[in-house]
Amino acid sequence: MARALRGSVAFAPALAFALALAGAPAGAKETKPKGPPVPAELADVLASKRYVAAREALRLDHPRMVEQIVTLTEIPAPPFGEAERGTSFAALMRGTGLADVTTDAIGNVIAVRKGSDPKAAPLVVAAHLDTVFPAGTDVKVKREGTRLSAPGIGDDTRGLAVMLAVIRAMDRAAIRTTRDIIFIGNVGEEGPGDLRGTRHFFANDPRAKGAAGFITIDGAGAGLVTTRGVGSKRYRLIFSGPGGHSYGKFGIVNPLAALAKTVTGLYAVPVPQSPRTTYSASVVGGGTSVNTIPNEVFLEVDIRSETPQEVARVDAALHEIAARAVDEENAARQTDGGKVTVTFKPIGDRPAGTTPDEAPLVRIAAAALRANGIEPSLGAQSTDANVPMSLGIPAIAIGSGGTGGGAHAPHEWIDVAEGPSLAGINAAMATILGAAGMQK
Numbered sequence: 001m002a003r004a005l006r007g008s009v010a011f012a013p014a015l016a017f018a019l020a021l022a023g024a025p026a027g028a029k030e031t032k033p034k035g036p037p038v039p040a041e042l043a044d045v046l047a048s049k050r051y052v053a054a055r056e057a058l059r060l061d062h063p064r065m066v067e068q069i070v071t072l073t074e075i076p077a078p079p080f081g082e083a084e085r086g087t088s089f090a091a092l093m094r095g096t097g098l099a100d101v102t103t104d105a106i107g108n109v110i111a112v113r114k115g116s117d118p119k120a121a122p123l124v125v126a127a128h129l130d131t132v133f134p135a136g137t138d139v140k141v142k143r144e145g146t147r148l149s150a151p152g153i154g155d156d157t158r159g160l161a162v163m164l165a166v167i168r169a170m171d172r173a174a175i176r177t178t179r180d181i182i183f184i185g186n187v188g189e190e191g192p193g194d195l196r197g198t199r200h201f202f203a204n205d206p207r208a209k210g211a212a213g214f215i216t217i218d219g220a221g222a223g224l225v226t227t228r229g230v231g232s233k234r235y236r237l238i239f240s241g242p243g244g245h246s247y248g249k250f251g252i253v254n255p256l257a258a259l260a261k262t263v264t265g266l267y268a269v270p271v272p273q274s275p276r277t278t279y280s281a282s283v284v285g286g287g288t289s290v291n292t293i294p295n296e297v298f299l300e301v302d303i304r305s306e307t308p309q310e311v312a313r314v315d316a317a318l319h320e321i322a323a324r325a326v327d328e329e330n331a332a333r334q335t336d337g338g339k340v341t342v343t344f345k346p347i348g349d350r351p352a353g354t355t356p357d358e359a360p361l362v363r364i365a366a367a368a369l370r371a372n373g374i375e376p377s378l379g380a381q382s383t384d385a386n387v388p389m390s391l392g393i394p395a396i397a398i399g400s401g402g403t404g405g406g407a408h409a410p411h412e413w414i415d416v417a418e419g420p421s422l423a424g425i426n427a428a429m430a431t432i433l434g435a436a437g438m439q440k
Contacts, residue, residue, distance in 0.1 A: 153413065
């Protein structure tokens with residue numbers, strides 16, 4: 001069976017019809033997916049009395065969801081420091097009525113909502129526990145009407161609270177699905193975390209390897225369906241040399257000169273617009289004093305692309321450029337006290353991947369958005385969905401609803417006005433139910 005919401009059990013006939021529908025090809029820019037506004041299998045979900053009841057449960061539960069956003073946001077979750085938030089999130093998961101809630105070896109909080117068919121491959125739904133902000137950041141939520149601001153409130157604390165609200169609504173409406181749904185509050189999505197929580201889950205949990213699909217609820221807003229996972233490689237290049245007094249040892253090799261040539265060489269590397277590919281020389285440091293030839297300096301570089309082939313091409317070019325810069329510096333100046341060398345230290349490696357526009361999971365998400373008055377677009381980002389995409393598992397990232405801005409900034413904000421907020425949450429719930437095979 002083709003890997004498009006994989007599993008040993010097929011969807012209902014109405015869903016099978018939708019799987020045959022075609023979508024629009026993805027490009028470097030966001031594209032507008034084509035197709036009927038409500039595919040047949042999602043029409044069954046949207047017309048269901050249980051789904052209507054679940055929507056009403058979400059409306060009545062909205063104030064509670066907002067309070068849980070605040071509660072979770074005010075628990076610090078810096079990179080590699082998510083444990084306290086994870087403990088609280090696990091307790092909130094158990095409060096939804098789910099009995100099977102565990103925390104794995106790396107800190108992922110995992111809960112299972114059982115489906116009717118134990119042979120059907122599970123659907124995985126995630127939101128990440130961590131934020132980009134370091135320990136000690138003030139995470140107190142500030143309120144101005146329906147606007148809430150605090151570091152990490154939209155990326156991705158709102159996603160965690162939306163997940164809890166969807167589970168409660170499904171239970172109150174007595175909704176059953178064919179597939180098990182594995183809900184995860186995962187660690188390590190942001191920068192230095194390097195997707196470690198999702199990597200661990202897919203590498204070590206036997207349920208993950210046979211997953212039918214993966215949905216991460218990541219970031220405030222709605223409309224964007226991430227179908228292309230931007231891969232990256234990140235390095236710290238350490239340039240070393242003998243060092244010495246800037247006057248007394250003038251004429252010896254200088255590692256900073258090799259670093260400078262590496263930067264200028266990197267910025268001469270051509271990259272395509274499609275697939276979108278970028279690089280950045282981002283951080284430099286080292287040296288001892290203004291009157292010392294440095295014995296060590298470093299450069300941090302970020303390489304990104306929508307395809308692993310372009311990441312690999314620019315990566316190879318960077319290695320060649322740095323080696324040539326070192327050779328040229330050693331040839332240009334004295335090396336009696338030692339030569340300049342360069343060492344590459346990996347500091348990040350995110351796999352690239354794609355879920356095709358025509359994949360059932362993409363069409364379900366696009367149709368669910370349209371059904372809730374939101375025009376969908378398909379785009380590229382770096383999210384937890386990169387990992388399953390790279391493994392050939394259908395995966396997308398969707399927003400948590402409402403509006404927001406300032407992600408990764410101390411003034412990050414969301415607006416929880418009920419109308420736009422519920423539209424996005426209802427679309428997320430419909431996507432989950434369509435992908436999990438909601439029973440009539």
